[in-house]
Amino acid sequence: MSEIIIKTAEQIEGIRKSSQLAGNTLKFISDYVKEGVNTLYLDNLIEEYMRDNGAIPATLGYHGYPKSSCISLNEVICHGIPSEKTILKDGDILNIDVTTILDGYYGDTSTMFTIGDISNKAAKLVEDTEHALYLGIEQVKPDNYFGNIGFAIGRFAKARKYGVVYEFCGHGIGMDFHEEPQVEHIAQRNSGEIMKPGMVFTIEPMINMGKARAVIDEKDGWTARTIDNKLSAQFEHTVLVTKEGYEILTDVGEYDIFK
Numbered sequence: 001m002s003e004i005i006i007k008t009a010e011q012i013e014g015i016r017k018s019s020q021l022a023g024n025t026l027k028f029i030s031d032y033v034k035e036g037v038n039t040l041y042l043d044n045l046i047e048e049y050m051r052d053n054g055a056i057p058a059t060l061g062y063h064g065y066p067k068s069s070c071i072s073l074n075e076v077i078c079h080g081i082p083s084e085k086t087i088l089k090d091g092d093i094l095n096i097d098v099t100t101i102l103d104g105y106y107g108d109t110s111t112m113f114t115i116g117d118i119s120n121k122a123a124k125l126v127e128d129t130e131h132a133l134y135l136g137i138e139q140v141k142p143d144n145y146f147g148n149i150g151f152a153i154g155r156f157a158k159a160r161k162y163g164v165v166y167e168f169c170g171h172g173i174g175m176d177f178h179e180e181p182q183v184e185h186i187a188q189r190n191s192g193e194i195m196k197p198g199m200v201f202t203i204e205p206m207i208n209m210g211k212a213r214a215v216i217d218e219k220d221g222w223t224a225r226t227i228d229n230k231l232s233a234q235f236e237h238t239v240l241v242t243k244e245g246y247e248i249l250t251d252v253g254e255y256d257i258f259k
Helices: 009-032 039-052 120-137 147-159
Strands: 055-057 070-073 076-078 093-102 105-114 170-172 179-183 200-203 206-208 214-216 224-226 232-234 237-241 246-248
Touching (some): 009 093, 039 070, 093 232, 105 232, 120 237
Antiparallel strands (some): 070 076
16 A cells, blocks of 8 residues: 655645645636536536636546546446536536646645526435534544545435445545545544644545445446436545645535525
8 A cells, every 4th residue: 555645844845835726716617607517518617717827627537537527426426427418407416526636736625516596305315414424524634544534424424314425435635646645535433544734634524315336337437326317416525634634635614605
């Protein structure tokens, strides 16, 4: 296993700038997420915004991934490929996941959006998943165990009878797209590596209304769906361990996720 990189002050500043751009990309695209829009249109706008701001999309061409963002609707857990055929409709919930490369540094974030009149259960799933993310973030502090992030998320989600996806996880980031460590979203208390100031990683819980399992689309090799076709939600931030606790590098303030 590779060592977890402790970032220098210069590296942290570069990652912070990229992360802020990633966050602002989601804020920018929020104005265009509405009923009747296709997801390829959103992806094209996302790529244009990144490039106009001096960055490139990290997902484009990554291990053959064909688009500049991941847009995952309803039962799709993650890695949904934007398409002209996928048109947003009333009642949909969707995750948009973006990763920027700015001056060689990476920033990664995702958020949920809802379209029109969604069900009460769907609204609760979205709300609870965001809460789960922040429960995980609250565990970020020097000398704590990485496993306590997943323990806090998993305990909350299981108490509400959700499935916590274990086949995908958060990850170190900054100098590369995926670095050590893996950040599990369901874990035993006081397990895993120890957090130290200067570590940067994502926390990105994927919470399912039903079973935790994922099934990968055999045709495109990317799209991960719930095994029982029930709804899934995800939120993600890039987080820095500071001397006092944490800094959410991709946080750019509030914007409307309900459309």
